[in-house]
Amino acid sequence: MTSPATPESPAPFPDAPRRTKGYEKRTVDDFLARAKDSFERPADESLTALDIRQVAFPLVRNGYAIASVDAALGRIEDAFAARERQSVVSRAGAREWVGRSKETAQVVLDRLSRPRGHRFDRVSVLRYGYRVDEVDLVSDKIAGYLEAGEPVTVEQVRSVAFRMQRGGYSETQVDAVLDAVVEVMLAVS
Structure with missing residues (x-):
């Protein structure tokens, strides 16, 4: 899972090209920190794969490159979906998951x-x-x-x-x- 930039670490994503808007950095970093916290606590289901799929960030100048952030969100969504699948399978069984x-x-x-x-x-x-x-x-x-x-x-x-x-x-x-x-x-x- 990608972590937000700190003063001593490089930015997690490249900047959008000049004259092109990108995702607002602080909003992306805050969301990724929230996703990381949620994922690292297995019992925490406050954030789901659907939430990750539907997240939207403001577009601003000097933001993160959209394609890079979207690719990372896809990987994070995959991880959350796998965790959700495992949770249902362990609680209700594979048959329930397949049925849904x-x-x-x-x-x-x-x-x-x-x-x-x-x-x-x-x-x-x-x-x-x-x-x-x-x-x-x-x-x-x-x-x-x-x-x-x-x-x-x-x-x-x-x-x-x-x-x-x-x-x-x-x-x-x-x-x-x-x-x-x-x-x-x-x-x-």
Whole structure:
């Protein structure tokens, strides 16, 4: 787990390139310290893999390079997910863990099996949402992964980005499904 910089240690991440915003250093360092403390105490479940996946940092000049921080957060999320899996398996057994993962995967697959253009709620034509064609393309790939084991990595799902369009898909719904997919992928890895 990455630790925050101290006066005698180097910064944990490179700075964002000049004229490019990066993540606010203090906020990142504070969050990483909190994650480290939480992870080092096995009984502490105040921070979860989902919390790590959903953390957001302010963008500022002279911040940390976004890609470096995001890569570290991915590794930290993997560690928390493994700990959570182990906790459930030791308390309730492997069957319970597999059952939960299958249920989540089925809910996602049911959503993604809807017709193209109708998989998620749409925002009004006066608002911007995710581009429908791009989300449907990613949805098809994820459905292929869940149904037939077609190759898709956790990093591909974590890093997917969609352009915006008026009347597009609801960002909240799409993001929730992507989070569930990551959860399922981490559960079976």
